[in-house]
Amino acid sequence: MEQHSSGGNFLLRLNGEAWVILEHAYLTEATTYDWKYELNNSLQPPSILFCGLQHFPHRLDERVVYGQLTTPFYSGQVSFEINGLKYDSYIYPDTRKMTEEQYQLMLSDILEEASLCFEHSNIETGIEADQHS
Numbered sequence: 001m002e003q004h005s006s007g008g009n010f011l012l013r014l015n016g017e018a019w020v021i022l023e024h025a026y027l028t029e030a031t032t033y034d035w036k037y038e039l040n041n042s043l044q045p046p047s048i049l050f051c052g053l054q055h056f057p058h059r060l061d062e063r064v065v066y067g068q069l070t071t072p073f074y075s076g077q078v079s080f081e082i083n084g085l086k087y088d089s090y091i092y093p094d095t096r097k098m099t100e101e102q103y104q105l106m107l108s109d110i111l112e113e114a115s116l117c118f119e120h121s122n123i124e125t126g127i128e129a130d131q132h133s
Contacts, residue, residue, distance in 0.1 A: 009038045010048070010082055022080060027091045030073045037082075039063045049081040
């Protein structure tokens, strides 16, 4: 079955950038997007679900409703449901996110540095801590 088209009625953008239709949106995890839905023949606001959560419009201008959505801290396949029709999309990883290899390298650096700091601190065994520390 072919992917539905939002018909250009549902558009997304990052703050200050150009509006793009849902099918052309490049979604990144943990990012807030503005959305707008252009009402054609209906005066009723759209029913919009993203990742299973209802998204309500924030304001209504003449024949256009506006809102915001924040993508989860997750990358992978997601779906929108607009007025009962399902649209699949994809959330890409945040470029600031560490890979597992980078994380392991960071941990080894921290442990190596901690060992050196402890070695040169002149702290001897027998450190005591009471219940309030």
